[in-house]
Amino acid sequence: MAAADAAAIAAGTSGVELMERAGTAVADAICARFRPQPALVLCGPGNNGGDGYVIARVLAGRGWPVEVRALREPATDDARAARARWTGPTAPLAGRLEPVLWIDALFGAGLSRPLDGEAAAAALRMAERPERVVAVDVPSGLPGDTGLARGASVCAGLTVTFHAKKPAHVLEPGRGRCGEIVVADIGLGATSSRLVENGPELWLSRFPWPSATSHKHARGRLIVVSGEAWSTGAARLSARAGLRIGAGLVTVLSPPDALAVNAAHLEAVMLRAFETDLELEQAAADVDVAVIGPAAGVTETTLLNVLALARTGAALVLDADAITVFRDDPEELFSVLDRDDVLTPHPGEFERLFPGLLASAPERITAARRAAERADAVVLLKGPDTVVAAPDGRTAVNVNGSPWLATAGSGDVLAGFIGGLVAQGMESFEAACAAAWIHAEAADLHGPGLIAEDLPGLAPAVLRRLYDER
Structure with a gap:
């Protein structure tokens, strides 16, 4: 000014x-x-x-x-x-x-x-x-x-x-x-x-709408890694969100003991088993994006699975447990990230990866920017004023945050929205911005009584409006 x-x-x-x-x-x-x-x-x-x-x-x-x-x-x-x-x-x-x-x-x-x-x-x-x-x-x-x-x-x-x-x-x-x-x-x-308010004017002109010649393979291949049999719902929320946002093929990769429960709840989302991190790496070899973290478990298995996915050509969306599992050695994670990868921490998870950074920064914008530079990846710092920062300094603040998103599983849906947009070829920073905005708009459409399962089904109404405004 x-x-x-x-x-x-x-x-x-x-x-x-x-x-x-x-x-x-x-x-x-x-x-x-x-x-x-x-x-x-x-x-x-x-x-x-x-x-x-x-x-x-x-x-x-x-x-x-x-x-x-x-x-x-x-x-x-x-x-x-x-x-x-x-x-x-x-x-x-x-x-x-x-x-x-x-x-x-x-x-x-x-x-x-x-x-x-x-x-x-x-x-x-x-x-x-x-x-x-x-x-x-x-x-x-x-x-x-x-x-x-x-x-x-x-x-x-x-x-x-x-x-x-x-x-x-x-x-x-x-x-x-x-x-x-x-x-x-x-x-x-x-x-x-390089600091902007997040909204459609930032990314709508590059939103990945399908053309008359589009087919499912052209619209992107997304995988979501499931947790164990007793914690599978979060991965399914992410997978359904990725499909609703437009990804052409979405697969839940599941430990064998969770196959039955996942199969009982999946329809258009596909299902595939894996047992080891090597099998996961092989299964992800030809996909565009992998989402891992929702109810994955804070275990050595999750850590090895993240490192396996990082060895593929897939862009990564890391949420929840896939962030927390690196709390003892954040540099191990940062060393394998690329600039098209996205971290989606809430403030507690942010503190585990970037200890002291949020408290020492003058505000959340600076904290997210420093984190993105340190991790060399896109960082989406959740909150009522969600901040999205890219390693090159571009930063957007989301101002349409909805109080109805304060419900279990809403972050899993956000991870799926981001993954689905990146899978369709959207640049990761803009995909994270678009996903955060659509996520909040969908919540406001529903209002009181919203649960995370509602969010993927609300996205098409928001997408319809964006499509008409393009």
């Missing part, structure tokens, strides 16, 4: 003009959502406060009763210019904030310290009534690069930011404090970034 501002100013757009555009954009968003009513604009000393003075002036010009409360006098030239153009009532921030429409222009995304004094008291007051709060750029108290408040912070019902979302808008707990997020175009030029 700093680079975009600097480039616009270097190209001849003044900081005052950018502030006018920003403040007017916030006023427009407010007028589109609220009827005219008493409004209290809380202005800080920096350029975020300068935006606040512009908002106050524009709203007053449109007939709104507006008052400004200032934390301190403006400290930047642009903010002083905006303050000079505001001729309405201004009072110190100190004192009780009446329950009107509050416009939080105290501090923006560049905040690097906890709120204190009157600013902290005002933030706590606004957090009591987020539906009455409009935040400028980010709710005050949230650092824009992490979304992790180190003290009091505002909770808003509407946040208007500029040019592009910041990490605080997509990472929890910041995202939950922003309410509705509006990204206003204030005329800044395009800026390159």
